[in-house]
Amino acid sequence: MTTQEAQVHAQIEAVITRLTGPGGRFEIVPETVLGVTMPVMRRRGRAVGDLMAASRAWGDRDYLVTADRRISYAEHLAAVAALATALRDDLGVRAGDRVAILAANSPEWVIAFWATQCLGAISVGLNGWWTPRETDYALRHCRPSVLIVDAKRAESLTGLDTSGIAVLTVESDVPRLIAARAGAELPRAEVDEDDPAVLLYTSGTSGKPKGALHSQRNVLAVADYHRFSDAFAIELSGHTYTDTEPSPLRYLLTSPLFHIASLHNLVVPRLATGSAVVMHQGAFDVPAVLGLIDRERVTNWAPVPTMAGRLLACENLDDYDLSSLTAFALASAPSSIALQDRLRERFAFARDALVDSYGLTECSTAIAVATSADLEQAPGTLGRPILTVDLEIRDPFGVRVPDGTEGEVCVRSPFVMLRYWEDEAATAAAISPDRWLRTGDFGVLEAGRLRLVGRRSDLILRGGENVYPTEIEQCLEEHPEVLECAVIGVPHEDLGQEVAAVVVVRPGTAADEPELHQFAAGRLAYFKVPSRWLIRTEALPRNATGKVIRRSISL
CATH class of the missing domain: 3.40.50.980 (Rossmann fold)
Known part of the structure; x- marks a missing residue:
């Protein structure tokens, strides 16, 4: 570490200590949460609805802005x-x-x-x-x-x-x-702060969506984390943070509100900070989005990598003033090092503002965040755990492994959901009695930074949407001519991955790709319908216990 890097590191640590140490606005203390001791902010709210009453202080400032409305x-x-x-x-x-x-x-x-x-x-x-x-x-x-x-x-x-x-x-x-x-x-x-507040659905490996039930505590903890992030940036710049001053930041919303990225991490925290939400409506459209950034002087945007990638194909970028963008965070799906490099080469705002993150619906917000410095020093990293998050890499027996060893990513924090709605078995499989969440993702800690080595073994990430093969397979197997099938993700330049299906049909059947595509399209959301197909009569490869060996399947 150079002398300059050491000075910057010392300055960052000093700001964090001032904000989160004894007497700080975001003082962190151990408290009992659902029977388990974990770090929480001492000064916090207890009801999400109370943010609504407090927002009266922001008066006539913009909260919601669309192409044709201003509220x-x-x-x-x-x-x-x-x-x-x-x-x-x-x-x-x-x-x-x-x-x-x-x-x-x-x-x-x-x-x-x-x-x-x-x-x-x-x-x-x-x-x-x-x-x-x-x-x-x-x-x-x-x-x-x-x-x-x-x-x-x-x-x-x-x-x-x-x-x-x-x-x-x-x-x-x-x-x-x-x-x-x-x-x-x-x-x-x-x-009560551990009463339920929000229910969001996330696809499950059982083939049916699971309802992640978030508490008042979960949602408010996310808002407080964003408050802290604002305070950290202000204090790091040499100014003094105060709760009573509204934030001048303006956030672009381009993802659906039924995702934590847009709801918990954008719409809700703005009510706490007094900043604006600039909402793009309808299908993602590059000219419309760039027009909003220009007109509304958007400062912060967290697109999924697919959206960010589509910016690279825009030929008339010079028609838009994007100089207001000071924060550009890739979210909701993994992004490649190559994409990040292309974004930095093309866009001035990405050179110093690009960050990446890793999170789950079950965790309400990011688990880890990689700053621009992290991405420069360790390309491919997803950064360090955020405030109040404990992260461990564990072996198949639930034992923590040393740094540098691959294993399952496990987390515990005030952000972790209460449970899956009316699904005790799924909850027990995901959350241990001492409130550790088994993410099902596999990674490694290197110098304190998280790097994923594989998302859930069968999860497909298509343009920021989680797609689980089991749900699609169960749907296709309802077709009378389908004997068995396996759904896998294959690389796609724009979407990251696309959905592919290997379908075993009855010998002599007339079932073909158009018929199976139509069958699936009538039963599944469009992003889950396979776009690539292989129809055959040869059985799928299976192991000794009868499970399909997905790694042996290819188109």
Whole structure:
């Protein structure tokens, strides 16, 4: 380490100690969480809904901005108060009830989320790309009392059993209820910090989506981590952080709100910091996104690698002023060293601002973050564990292994979910009695930095979306002519991976690729439908216990 590097390191450590040490604004102390002692912030909230009332301090500052709308904190608070009152008084929503949202990104999505939180109810983010079959499963699984749905997805509800569910449309019912209750006082519910707050679905290896249940503590811990990050940057620059000053940062939202990247780590923390959310709506479109960055002077953007890669193909970048971007974080899926290098070569904002991270829905936020310096010093790293996260690499018996040894990534922190919704077996398999989460991912710690050596052995990461082969295989095996099949991920230049299927059909069958593609498309979200196929009559390779040997399968 050079003298200059040592000085920078000492300055960073001094700032962290000042902020998180005794008496610091973000003082870290050991406390008991669900029966286990772990590090938490001493000064913290207890209810997510309380962030709503506190946001009154940000007044007329921008909170939500779209291509054609601009909603201030004050306007947002009034809308949330009205909708929450209507949900409580007209529809009987109470603490612990589920309010599900099935819609594309919109200000109404956000308003509905906060209205639910103010009642102590559980906000359920449903995947807007699901097919009716998948939506039907989730509705039966979480049993919401209210479903808020946009017009496009309302059409997909035809034929589904929604009895007992009050269905509200984004385009008409939500604005009507807000108008009818204009001027209402903001409700407040009494909740414990380990009460549930949010339910988000993540595909499971069992073939069905699993509901990751996040607590009030989980969500608020994420908001406090983002507060700390802002404070760290301010203090490192030589200024003094204060809670009462709103942040001037402006964050671009390009991923679905039913993901933790957009909800927990973007929309929620902004309410705590007073910064703005600039929301891109509709399918990802490079000119539209660059136009928003230019017009709204966006400072922070965390795209999935696929989005970042598509920027490289843009031929008219000079038409946009991107100089406001000071933070560029790749998120939600692994990115290659080559992609990172190309981004730095092409974009000035990526040379000093590019960071990478690793996280899971089950963990509410990032587990580890790699700074620009980390990526320069150790290309391919995912960085160091973030504040309050304990990370260990363990062997198959659950024993911690030395640094430099590969094993399963295990984490414990106030960010780790409560449990999987109504799935004791899956919860027990994932979370140990002492609250360590087994991620199912495999990696190695090198000089304190995490490097993944393989995501879950069968997980496919397509353009930022997790795709589990078992779910697709079970679907295809419902076809009468399919004997067995194996689904694998194969490299794709734009998406990172694409879904491929090796299907064993009955001898003499007429089943072909178009037929199987149509069969899958009617039952699975489009990103799960295989785009490459190999149809054969030869049996799949299996081991002695009868399990398919995926590494022996190729197209």
